Amino acid sequence: MLIEIDMFQLAAETSEVAFLEADRAVQAEVVPRAAGFVRRTTARGAGGDWAVITLWRSEAEADASEELSREHPAQIRFMELVDGSSRRTSRWTTLD
Numbered sequence: 633m634l635i636e637i638d639m640f641q642l643a644a645e646t647s648e649v650a651f652l653e654a655d656r657a658v659q660a661e662v663v664p665r666a667a668g669f670v671r672r673t674t675a676r677g678a679g680g681d682w683a684v685i686t687l688w689r690s691e692a693e694a695d696a697s698e699e700l701s702r703e704h705p706a707q708i709r710f711m712e713l714v715d716g717s718s719r720r721t722s723r724w725t726t727l728d
Contacts, residue, residue: 657706668693
């Protein structure tokens with residue numbers, strides 16, 4: 633199993649309401665349809681930090697989903713609301 637952690641801050645002038653709406657659209661329209669998708673959650677931290685944690689069955693399935701979702705309107709909208717310069721993505725392989 634693969635754990636993908638995407639950490640970022642919102643783009644300037646992005647409201648939390650607009651971001652959460654876009655996040656719900658990705659949650660409903662994009663990731664659940666991807667092969668290998670297990671679970672996804674979004675979290676807010678202190679100081680304007682955000683994290684999206686997604687569990688995948690494999691790294692190959694996570695890669696394929698990323699490639700396919702790039703053109704999805706909900707994913708495009710989501711990324712417009714994220715400060716790309718603050719974005720950090722890491723992947724972890726579970727040991728159990």
